Amino acid sequence: MRKVVKFGGSSLADAGQFKKSVDIIRADASRVYVIPSAPGKRFPADTKVTDLLIRTYETVAAGNDPGELLSRIRGRYEDIIEGLGMNYSLDEDFEEIERVLREDPTLDYTASRGEYLNGKILAEYLGFPFVDPFETIFFNEEGQLNSYKTEKVLSLRLSGTDHAVIPGFYGQGKDGKVKTFSRGGSDITGSIVAGAAKADVYENWTDVSGFLVADPRIIRDPVAIHTITYRELRELSYMGASVLHEEAIFPVRSKGIPINIRNTNKPDDEGTWIVESTARKPKYTITGIAGKKGFCAVLISKSMMNSEIGFGRKVLEAFEENRISFEHMPSGIDTMTIVVHESEFVDKEQRVVSAIHRLSQPDSIEIESGLALIAVVGRGMRSVQGTAARIFSALAHARVNVRMIDQGSSELNIIIGVANEDFETAIRAVYAIFVDTQL
Numbered sequence: 271m272r273k274v275v276k277f278g279g280s281s282l283a284d285a286g287q288f289k290k291s292v293d294i295i296r297a298d299a300s301r302v303y304v305i306p307s308a309p310g311k312r313f314p315a316d317t318k319v320t321d322l323l324i325r326t327y328e329t330v331a332a333g334n335d336p337g338e339l340l341s342r343i344r345g346r347y348e349d350i351i352e353g354l355g356m357n358y359s360l361d362e363d364f365e366e367i368e369r370v371l372r373e374d375p376t377l378d379y380t381a382s383r384g385e386y387l388n389g390k391i392l393a394e395y396l397g398f399p400f401v402d403p404f405e406t407i408f409f410n411e412e413g414q415l416n417s418y419k420t421e422k423v424l425s426l427r428l429s430g431t432d433h434a435v436i437p438g439f440y441g442q443g444k445d446g447k448v449k450t451f452s453r454g455g456s457d458i459t460g461s462i463v464a465g466a467a468k469a470d471v472y473e474n475w476t477d478v479s480g481f482l483v484a485d486p487r488i489i490r491d492p493v494a495i496h497t498i499t500y501r502e503l504r505e506l507s508y509m510g511a512s513v514l515h516e517e518a519i520f521p522v523r524s525k526g527i528p529i530n531i532r533n534t535n536k537p538d539d540e541g542t543w544i545v546e547s548t549a550r551k552p553k554y555t556i557t558g559i560a561g562k563k564g565f566c567a568v569l570i571s572k573s574m575m576n577s578e579i580g581f582g583r584k585v586l587e588a589f590e591e592n593r594i595s596f597e598h599m600p601s602g603i604d605t606m607t608i609v610v611h612e613s614e615f616v617d618k619e620q621r622v623v624s625a626i627h628r629l630s631q632p633d634s635i636e637i638e639s640g641l642a643l644i645a646v647v648g649r650g651m652r653s654v655q656g657t658a659a660r661i662f663s664a665l666a667h668a669r670v671n672v673r674m675i676d677q678g679s680s681e682l683n684i685i686i687g688v689a690n691e692d693f694e695t696a697i698r699a700v701y702a703i704f705v706d707t708q709l
């Protein structure tokens with residue numbers, strides 16, 4: 271059994287959190303490859319080291335002296351080293367960082383040092399070899415992960431070491447310089463390492479006990495999801511549920527490696543298992559609820575539209591011409607609705623409307639704004655009768671007016687459009703009808 275374990279920024283924010291993470295690693299001999307993030311927030315008003323580093327780069331780029339910021343960053347690491355009772359000097363590392371900042375500063379290099387330094391300290395403390403992703407994780411010309419080369423180089427490197435600390439978040443770009451993933455990208459590194467090491471499990475340690483059925487900012491103490499499939503997770507994260515970086519599932523998914531989201535502050539909680547497929551019935555009919563505000567619906571009507579071949583394509587062409595991607599497309603007999611992000615749409619709305627008229631000659635076009643979308647997701651919905659009825663009667667009881675419904679053909683989700691103001695009420699109503707009633 272081999273596990274890859276990734277620790278998020280809050281799990282490594284200070285010496286106390288470092289110790290908890292190290293205890294977790296040492297508690298299980300199969301936890302052999304460790305991926306650290308940069309130190310995160312120690313308290314709500316604190317600043318993440320990555321954000322301090324980004325500011326450092328901006329200061330340098332503006333021609334100003336980053337000295338004060340660098341000493342603040344260094345202080346964060348010195349505190350960790352001291353708190354762990356280590357004898358470790360950062361002199362050389364900071365000399366090198368300062369040299370690069372003088373000679374060839376880039377945003378990605380600067381931002382990546384948070385993980386780099388945390389990795390050096392953690393490797394030293396654990397007595398594990400340090401494997402630099404600059405030499406083992408590669409990007410292609412388009413800035414995407416070069417999975418082929420990465421897998422080859424990284425698995426070879428790991429086959430030569432039983433244990434390793436591999437910092438998250440960065441690798442080497444095609445230009446030979448450090449390149450980072452998007453924010454939160456250490457999750458992706460963990461997944462890449464798990465894939466390359468053919469690990470049995472990818473444990474992702476964070477500060478919550480897994481995925482919650484609904485957003486804790488809307489529902490007080492929501493229950494955690496025990497097992498979720500990759501497809502369900504994709505639906506929920508697309509709609510705003512965030513615990514894991516969206517791209518982190520791909521490297522492990524194709525290899526059938528499960529991801530286990532765990533809580534560093536409550537290591538006995540089992541957390542959430544993210545799996546390809548499962549025979550486990552979800553505890554409730556639904557697996558989770560997520561949603562986002564700020565959508566617009568463009569309702570296009572034309573009588574006899576159903577028999578006009580190519581009508582839908584022409585309408586979509588109007589959006590494509592204006593480089594707007596659409597989210598959903600529920601349709602009726604003589605109507606078609608295109609749901610788009612309001613922020614991407616407003617500036618271009620009149621151009622889109624005239625393009626739809628030009629391309630497809632509809633009878634009328636109506637635009638409705640201020641829409642929120644809620645996704646009710648669950649593999650269990652397929653086999654339970656009356657799920658939709660329960661959702662809509664719960665919404666009716668809560669006096670929420672449903673403005674749009676779209677059920678994916680997978681029967682994995684039902685998307686409901688409500689007014690932005692009804693968003694929270696609607697989520698509470700759906701949560702209550704499934705979770706509070708234990709059904």
Ligand code: ASP
Nearest residue numbers: 307308320453454455456
């Ligand atoms: N430290 C990086 C960030 O704050 C990457 C990560 O934590 O995953 O975005």
